[in-house]
Amino acid sequence: MQEALIPELTKRCGNPECGAELTGGSRTLYCSVPCRTRAGHIRRREEASKLTRKVCPGCQEDKPIDQYTNPWVHYCRLCANARERARYVAKGGSDYAYAQSLKYNYGLTMEEYLTRVEEQSGRCAVCGEESDRRLHVDHNHRTGAVRDLLCEWCNHAIGKARDDPARLRAMADYLERHSEAALPDQGNGPAA
Structure with a gap:
């Protein structure tokens, strides 16, 4: 009975998806570098999901979040499409895409x-x-x-x-x- 009154003194990994017991010193927050990285991704996604508006670095306009493919991307849909189109053309357009397809699908x-x-x-x-x-x-x-x-x-x-x-x-x-x-x-x- 006495054991139930003692609080748990073991520290757990700060990544909500992991929760492994920590064996390091008192300043250790995560069990591994991948867990620290993953926890950062989760935290940034949670913060981004609370946004209702943000400024697109492409067009410099303050736009509602529904004009982005998801809350954590930087560019609005219009600017992202324009950037992708420019990248596609710069690489050679449909000829480049076909050459890649030939190489990938047939080894030609x-x-x-x-x-x-x-x-x-x-x-x-x-x-x-x-x-x-x-x-x-x-x-x-x-x-x-x-x-x-x-x-x-x-x-x-x-x-x-x-x-x-x-x-x-x-x-x-x-x-x-x-x-x-x-x-x-x-x-x-x-x-x-």
Whole structure:
């Protein structure tokens, strides 16, 4: 019974998400550097969530907090979008983004892609048509190996067939079977 009256003398970590027992000296507030950093983030977010207005460093305007993506970002939505757009253009715009996509998704550099376009004379490897848009990189979905460059339609057709040659052959047979079938009698023929 006497134990219940004695207050707890152990100190706990100042990070509300941690609460670990502290083993350091009397001036220790956190159990580790990551806990101190995390507690700072939590404190700043709590302070920011109480704000109703703040000044955007981009346009220097005092704006309501609902014009920001969240309370702890510095720039209002308009300025943040303008900054992102400027960064996108400065890096090369859609060409840069496409080059990054090629590298990330297929392991191709833009030079390798352009070499393949030249080798195929800018034509689809399946239908042979010239495309007014960028050719799509066709790849094996199981192995990730790049096959050839295709027009949008052929690439989608192969994708919809789930890269299954048997399914594509069955589709071709189906189309041939139904293209040869006679149209049903519309009642416009000679009377018997």
